[in-house]
Amino acid sequence: MLALIGLAYAGLAWLCLAMDRHHRQVTGAAVGAAFARSLRLAGSVALALSFAAAVAADGWSFGPVAWFGGVTAAGLALVLLLPYRPRLAVGLSLAGCLVAILDVAAGALLR
Amino acid sequence: MKYGFRRTMAWAHGWAGLVVGWLLFAVFLTGTLSFYRQEITAWMRPEWRPGPAIERSLAADRAEARLKTIGRQANRWLIDLPDGRDRAAHLAVWRDPGQAPRFQREEFDPAADRPVDARRTYGGDFLYYFHFDLQMPSIWGRLLVGLAAVIMLALIVSGIVVHVRIFKDFFTFRPQKGGQRAWLDAHNAVGVMALPFHLMITYTGLVTLMFLYLPWGIDLAYRGDRAAFYAEAALAQSPPAPTGKAVPLVPLGPLVATAEAHWGLPAGRIDVYRPGDAAAVVRIHAADSSGLAHRRHQIAFDGTTGAILAVEDGRPAGIVRAVMYGLHLGRFAGPTLRLLYVVAGLAGTAMIATGLVLWLVKRRPRRQRLIEGLNVGAMAGLVIAIAAFFWANRLIPAERAGRDDLEAVVFFATWAVAAVHGACRPHLRAWTEQLGFAALLYGGLPVLNAATSGRHLGHSVAQGDWMLAGFDLAGLAIGLFLGWLSLRVARCSR
Amino acid sequence: MKALDIASRVGAAVVGGYALATAAALGATALPGTRAEAVQIGIMLGFLAYAAAMIWAFAARSAIRAWAGLIGPAAVLALIGWIGAS
Structure with a gap:
């Protein structure tokens, strides 16, 4: 469940950063076309991986439900944090990835 | 034409949202709290400490023995077995017309092998039932909530049309802009982020009561014989006619073990029709935690021999219905997923609340005294009333007769007082005062618990009793949030 | 006149929608x-029809069209059910 939420947060944060308005909000500068494309790709991959993590953890019946819940919670956190601490909001995406890696690693070790 | 369509939708979205908004706010808030129904009930009965979890087949045997004492001459017994969150078994007894009482129920502690010995309270069930029947007589509350739910569906769809920029402004929330812009952003953000949940919970809510709302297809296809439909769809059975020949009921424990071995899933509910008669039938349902589909798997046994009569795993449309039902209740959810349900539910509540505030903000500087008062009373007033319900639970003596109904009276009376206060005070003052008062009530719940039960936070955390500690901590968190909100409003009104 | 138009559409949404x-x-x-x-x-489809009907009731160009657009399909569907049952 942690991997799901961490990856969902990272994915949404990168998709968000790929949008010009939010890139300005975070860095003060417009986003380059190539960078935006890679952010969108990375964001989509992270969201897809979060879905895979959800299904791996909870199976095909509960997994998709958990994924929708995780994406919603991650999105709410991002959108509430963004106006107040834009850099932190985007920076947390790296923490989300780290949490996901640790969660998967811990799962593999405990098996 | 396109512009015209959007404008019409915007107009209808605003007015329809206003008309049903207060009711929907109450439904969403109490419904969201219902995801913690068992936890709330546990906090409201602090003197009952459930024993250790025991085998479900043993619990079934003990419940059967108990029912043989309290449930004579019954046409049906129902046993809801304990699970991880609720250690009590729920027993119910029905009798044929002419025999009294027609219906009785009891909460039974299978670990201790005796009835649950605790104060009388509706507990979390109060909020759960309120969220769809509003404590109204007969089916009026359910019809009202059902109509509101259909309107909610239409509101969600029209909301997507009206706020068509939500997908482009997916991550946009600009509180620093203030006023209408900020409220609209907030309304859109909580709306779009939890959009799948809003659609799911509203539609599946209708599905839970669908045979009440639209029974006419049943009447047409079954020529008015609704019982035949319920039996054919494996939804509910009528007790078979009694033979009058007494044959002892087969022990239930081994049947539970058989059913669980057959499914590889835990059992949750046991229905016994005509116990002690030669016509007896036992139906065992898989536990709510065992899948998305609510009560999909069931096995019918002969109640005298224990032979399997039928194994029912549902047909496609019935399974779709059961999945909808299960999704709405979320009983399959573990602690994390349950929390996500609550987060999404709160987002829905916030979407309705921001929509109601937005209606007023849009019409500024014109004042709408009536709507202002109703907004405070319906929203802050309900938040206070729920806290008052918890306080009443601990302040009304545990032995007092009729205390459960008195708790409900406190809930409604507090709500009424808050509504009057909201209508009389200047608008922003009313918000500040009510949110501040609510903050004290919620923040004080751990103190109240410590003062009236001895199972304070230090104790429950040390014992690893997260069910109880979770309630206290949630009270604190809600108190802090409401306090912050109250200060924010106070700053605005200066 | 405006009020009458709105009342008629609300009626179409609530009553006509339930009929549909x-x-x-x-x-x-x-x-x-089976x-x-x-x-x-x-x-389960009926609820979706109800919500769609509510939107239609306000989107239609006139109150008359709103009612007609609900009662027409409702009559056809009810007839199909009635023929199927007999």
Whole structure:
């Protein structure tokens, strides 16, 4: 469940950063076309991986439900944090990835 | 034409949202709290400490023995077995017309092998039932909530049309802009982020009561014989006619073990029709935690021999219905997923609340005294009333007769007082005062618990009793949030 | 006149919408498969029809069209159900 939420947060944060308005909000500068494309790709991959993590953890019946819940919670956190601490909001995406890696690693070790 | 369509939708979205908004706010808030129904009930009965979890087949045997004492001459017994969150078994007894009482129920502690010995309270069930029947007589509350739910569906769809920029402004929330812009952003953000949940919970809510709302297809296809439909769809059975020949009921424990071995899933509910008669039938349902589909798997046994009569795993449309039902209740959810349900539910509540505030903000500087008062009373007033319900639970003596109904009276009376206060005070003052008062009530719940039960936070955390500690901590968190909100409003009104 | 138009549309949304939902539930009983299945499909579709009807009631160009757009399909669906049942 942690991997799901961490990856969902990272994915949404990168998709968000790929949008010009939010890139300005975070860095003060417009986003380059190539960078935006890679952010969108990375964001989509992270969201897809979060879905895979959800299904791996909870199976095909509960997994998709958990994924929708995780994406919603991650999105709410991002959108509430963004106006107040834009850099932190985007920076947390790296923490989300780290949490996901640790969660998967811990799962593999405990098996 | 396109512009015209959007404008019409915007107009209808605003007015329809206003008309049903207060009711929907109450439904969403109490419904969201219902995801913690068992936890709330546990906090409201602090003197009952459930024993250790025991085998479900043993619990079934003990419940059967108990029912043989309290449930004579019954046409049906129902046993809801304990699970991880609720250690009590729920027993119910029905009798044929002419025999009294027609219906009785009891909460039974299978670990201790005796009835649950605790104060009388509706507990979390109060909020759960309120969220769809509003404590109204007969089916009026359910019809009202059902109509509101259909309107909610239409509101969600029209909301997507009206706020068509939500997908482009997916991550946009600009509180620093203030006023209408900020409220609209907030309304859109909580709306779009939890959009799948809003659609799911509203539609599946209708599905839970669908045979009440639209029974006419049943009447047409079954020529008015609704019982035949319920039996054919494996939804509910009528007790078979009694033979009058007494044959002892087969022990239930081994049947539970058989059913669980057959499914590889835990059992949750046991229905016994005509116990002690030669016509007896036992139906065992898989536990709510065992899948998305609510009560999909069931096995019918002969109640005298224990032979399997039928194994029912549902047909496609019935399974779709059961999945909808299960999704709405979320009983399959573990602690994390349950929390996500609550987060999404709160987002829905916030979407309705921001929509109601937005209606007023849009019409500024014109004042709408009536709507202002109703907004405070319906929203802050309900938040206070729920806290008052918890306080009443601990302040009304545990032995007092009729205390459960008195708790409900406190809930409604507090709500009424808050509504009057909201209508009389200047608008922003009313918000500040009510949110501040609510903050004290919620923040004080751990103190109240410590003062009236001895199972304070230090104790429950040390014992690893997260069910109880979770309630206290949630009270604190809600108190802090409401306090912050109250200060924010106070700053605005200066 | 404006008030009458709005009242008529509200009526179409609530009453006409319920009529359409009922008709959808009746019409679906003519579906192949077991009766119990058809009944359940009909009710689940009925709610969607109700919500759609509410939107239609306000989107239609006039109140008359709003009513006609609900009662027409409702009559057809109910007829299908009635023929299927007899």
